[in-house]
Amino acid sequence: MTWKQVFTSSVGKKLVMGFTGIFLILFLIVHVGLNACIWANDGGEMFNKGAHFMGANVVPRILEIGLFAGLILHIIQGLMLEASNRSKRSVKYAVSYGNDGSKWYSRSMGLLGTIILLFLILHLSNFWLPNRANQGFLLGEEINLYEKMKVEFSELWVVIVYVLGCISLGYHLAHGFQSAFKTMGVHNKKYHAMISSVGYGFSIIVPLAFALMPISFYLGWVN
């Protein structure tokens, strides 16, 4: 079977979702770790150092290309799967509890993913875009991202959108984390219990940490 056959089959498409999903999860770990530096409460010194490294060093910049490739693949494949899966039942059930044994968020990955995508557009235009524009072709002065966070997160609506984005991320991960491992073929009982508890832990802790960042600025917990 050719690679094309593999990746256009229903199982292959899921493999793409799973592998890119795990890759994005790894990125979240780096991202949350770096951003947690804001709580050092040193006026953003530590955080800005980290941000400078990520922007100036060549390794993270190359990885960044991979990150966007993975993200775009995950989004396009996800949306296409959602559309195709929805088209497989033309007449809807009049009464339907058939989904009883499944969690609502596992059935709503398309919706949750779309909310995260909308949030990402705001998020990237808040920070990534102006920052890269300055570091790159415009060669302006490097943006003080810590100060930028202070400004952005003084707006209540921005904080609310970020928190909603993080909640969607949490539920998206609650299903996605363990589902990715199942898709990659892990079915041994001894791993399964471990993966689902790590997955649930991850999907609570990481989005919570992210959500606390705008809240911290808004409520003046950091200065």
Place this chain on the structure above:
Amino acid sequence: MEHYNMNLTLKVWRQKSSNEQGYFETYQVRDISSEMSFLEMFDVLNEQLIKENKEPIAFDHDCREGICGMCSMYINGKPHGPWHANTTCQLHMRAFKDGDTIVVEPWRAKAFPVIKDLVVDRTAFDRIIQAGGYISVNTGNAVDGNAIPIEKDKADAAFAAAMCIGCGACVAACKNSSAMLFLSAKVSHLSLLPQGDPERKSRVVNMVAQMDKEGFGACTNTGACEATCPKEISISNIARLNREYLTSSLTAEK
């Protein structure tokens, strides 16, 4: 359990043929015994319709003892009705009480088109089996069954997967109309056993290709299938199928 009689309102899906629009028709049935099976209640209703010179309701059934997988009714929003790990034919009227309204629909999936009323065409499953759900055996003397040693755990897991009766409830319950629980049961059943090993790689690849061709959706691991399966086929079989598929495609010659 005490016996009782009940009067019920039934809303049943009627559809003349696959290319005609279906609709719900409401019927009243009286004095239904709590000891009847759900299909016997339908027999009573059909007798009544015949007496009234009306077209009886077409529905699938064969063994009526939970082993053939023919009965396929979506009852009050659930495949095979409200009981856990149960087929429609083994659902008994004691699950309901006097005055209840029961909505009965066919399995709904593009890959299972309605033939008539509650009867759907499930030959897609047959074609998936034909694509690889078998083992090839040379003719000649049958080998003694016990000649091949099989680990007890594996034999048990294979047997649990082989319990699948091909009823299609997993497809009916799945939001994606995916047939992965069915397929994974078939693939697991054979690949866990030494007899299934020689054709292991081509089996999973060909069966998945056929499943996609039949127009089932892709699995997103929601777990609705496992919860509704009358034979309690475990969703871990799906992960096993994914592993089989991944290794088969990575190690394929071309």
